[in-house]
Amino acid sequence: MDYIHRKQALEDGVLVDVTRYAKETGFKVPVAFTRTLFESVGGDRKGVMGTIFNFFVNFDEKKDHAQFLQRIGEERLPVFVRLHEEEGELSVTFMFDEE
Known part of the structure; x- marks a missing residue:
């Protein structure tokens, strides 16, 4: 992802805020x-919710990122999860490898 600021990526629609669902999982x-x-x-x-569940199954709290396979149709594709800090606020982004 070429965006420097998360806020701008959300405004441009490159990122989708799923916080309301993520809060249900903790x-x-x-x-x-x-x-x-x-x-x-x-x-x-x-x-x-299914994707977040797969993340928790593969989570290693010692790292600032995670990788797992997610079923997309008939395929299992790698998904990466990154922890970010911007202006003192932590956030998490789920993405495909090439993003």
Whole structure:
């Protein structure tokens, strides 16, 4: 992702804020999916929650990132999760490898 500031990426629609769903799973910080990933998992609560669940299954709290395979249609594609700090605020972004 070529964006420097998360806020701008959200405003431009490159990132989709899924914090409302992520809070249901225990996240305490803002969470976003790239637009491509969001649409690939169905663009709805069920797809987002399934992806977040897969993240927790593969989470290693000693790292600032995670990688896992997510079923997209008939394929299993790598999804990366990054922890960011911008202007003193932590956030999490889920994305495909090439983003």
